[in-house]
Amino acid sequence: MKNKRNTSPWTWIPSLYLAEGLPYGMVAFASVMMYTNLGLTTEKAVFYTSLLYLPWAIKPFWSPFVGILKTKRWWIFTMQLLIGVGFAGIAFTIPVENFYIQATLAFFWLLSFSSATHDIAADGFYLLGLDTNQQSMFVGIRNTFYRIALALGQGATVMLAGYLSKSMGFPVAWVIVFSILAGLFVIFAFYHRFILPESAEDIPNLNLKANDIIKEFGEAFVTFFKKPQIITALFFLLTFRFAEGQIVKLIGPFMIASYDKGGLGLATETAGFVYGTMGIIGLVLGGIVGGIAASRGGLKKWLLPMTLVMTPTAIVYIFLSNVQPDNLLIIILCVMIEQFCYGFGFTAYTLFMMYLASDAGAGNKHQASHYAICTGFMTLSMMIPGLFAGFMQKLLGYRHFFIWVLICAIVPLIAVSLLKIDSGYGKKKV
Numbered sequence: 103m104k105n106k107r108n109t110s111p112w113t114w115i116p117s118l119y120l121a122e123g124l125p126y127g128m129v130a131f132a133s134v135m136m137y138t139n140l141g142l143t144t145e146k147a148v149f150y151t152s153l154l155y156l157p158w159a160i161k162p163f164w165s166p167f168v169g170i171l172k173t174k175r176w177w178i179f180t181m182q183l184l185i186g187v188g189f190a191g192i193a194f195t196i197p198v199e200n201f202y203i204q205a206t207l208a209f210f211w212l213l214s215f216s217s218a219t220h221d222i223a224a225d226g227f228y229l230l231g232l233d234t235n236q237q238s239m240f241v242g243i244r245n246t247f248y249r250i251a252l253a254l255g256q257g258a259t260v261m262l263a264g265y266l267s268k269s270m271g272f273p274v275a276w277v278i279v280f281s282i283l284a285g286l287f288v289i290f291a292f293y294h295r296f297i298l299p300e301s302a303e304d305i306p307n308l309n310l311k312a313n314d315i316i317k318e319f320g321e322a323f324v325t326f327f328k329k330p331q332i333i334t335a336l337f338f339l340l341t342f343r344f345a346e347g348q349i350v351k352l353i354g355p356f357m358i359a360s361y362d363k364g365g366l367g368l369a370t371e372t373a374g375f376v377y378g379t380m381g382i383i384g385l386v387l388g389g390i391v392g393g394i395a396a397s398r399g400g401l402k403k404w405l406l407p408m409t410l411v412m413t414p415t416a417i418v419y420i421f422l423s424n425v426q427p428d429n430l431l432i433i434i435l436c437v438m439i440e441q442f443c444y445g446f447g448f449t450a451y452t453l454f455m456m457y458l459a460s461d462a463g464a465g466n467k468h469q470a471s472h473y474a475i476c477t478g479f480m481t482l483s484m485m486i487p488g489l490f491a492g493f494m495q496k497l498l499g500y501r502h503f504f505i506w507v508l509i510c511a512i513v514p515l516i517a518v519s520l521l522k523i524d525s526g527y528g529k530k531k532v
Contacts, residue, residue, distance in 0.1 A: 127255020188213030242393015257378005264371025388445025
């Protein structure tokens with residue numbers, strides 16, 4: 103990237119991916135906890151909040167316009183402000199009696215669409231600035247801060263709501279949490295407006311006519327679906343997170359459910375501490391180790407091992423649901439092991455999306471749009487299983503539900519066995 107000023111990637115990659123991951127974490131996990139705390143049934147909370155994945159799933163349909171109409175820096179700044187508006191709107195409407203579900207969901211939709219658009223711009227900005235080896239080296243850092251953001255949404259916010267609820271009740275507690283997030287994103291927006299590099303490559307194409315835009319839009323999609331082994335690649339993208347997509351929505355409800363209902367009986371703030379604070383340590387270590395391993399061995403070497411390492415997610419919760427330990431240290435250790443494996447394994451998925459978007463490492467002018475299409479399929483892989491996860495848990499109970507999820511983890515291993523990867527992609531250059 104040719105910058106007008108010398109800005110180190112360390113000054114913007116961590117904060118940019120914190121801003122990218124936090125809204126997603128709030129939608130994926132904290133929203134379920136909030137609606138459960140406010141009295142909605144687990145089945146309904148899981149279903150409604152799974153629908154909120156839709157903007158991330160369909161974002162490829164407007165991704166080409168992000169690079170055409172304005173700079174990616176402009177989109178990042180504007181969407182971070184809109185995300186702040188979404189958080190503020192949720193805080194404002196939680197106290198609305200007899201209408202809080204519809205009102206808060208409306209602002210969650212604004213938040214989701216703004217965040218999905220922000221993802222397009224942020225990921226495109228990342229791809230502009232780093233070559234394939236740098237992408238491999240920074241993918242661990244990028245994923246780590248993205249996962250830290252998810253953990254903050256899944257842990258710190260939930261902990262804060264749990265502690266505040268003891269003195270002022272859950273509605274007021276969640277109002278405070280979302281108000282804090284609204285202010286945080288205003289800070290993010292102005293920080294990134296100042297610190298992001300100004301690239302000579304990050305320019306809008308203002309000379310394009312309507313027909314040119316439609317042609318560019320169509321070309322991005324057509325070239326993506328003409329890629330070699332695209333059917334196998336889509337099968338992998340849609341199934342890699344098939345097991346996780348069912349578990350992630352139910353981790354919180356499982357932790358706070360009473361013993362007689364098959365849960366661990368933890369308080370809301372304790373569940374937030376376990377999953378969102380202690381789990382961060384395992385997650386960070388897993389992401390860093392995964393990035394180092396991938397940069398040294400390449401995607402081909404690590405794709406199958408990293409996919410296999412994802413299976414302990416289900417195994418850990420099978421153990422916890424059967425033993426139902428009352429020792430918090432045991433629960434923390436299990437979650438840290440699970441999060442380490444997840445952070446390590448997910449590195450392969452991120453690298454494969456980069457690999458596919460860049461036409462097997464060769465690069466292409468639609469790279470950012472192709473990557474957005476990949477992330478759209480990734481979100482579908484979370485949304486679809488999430489829609490029926492609550493029903494499956496209600497039907498099977500927690501113990502048998504986690505066994506079912508372990509069986510589902512076999513599917514991505516089949517997908518990996520069908521893929522063909524360039525042995526040189528992602529390796530550290532000697």
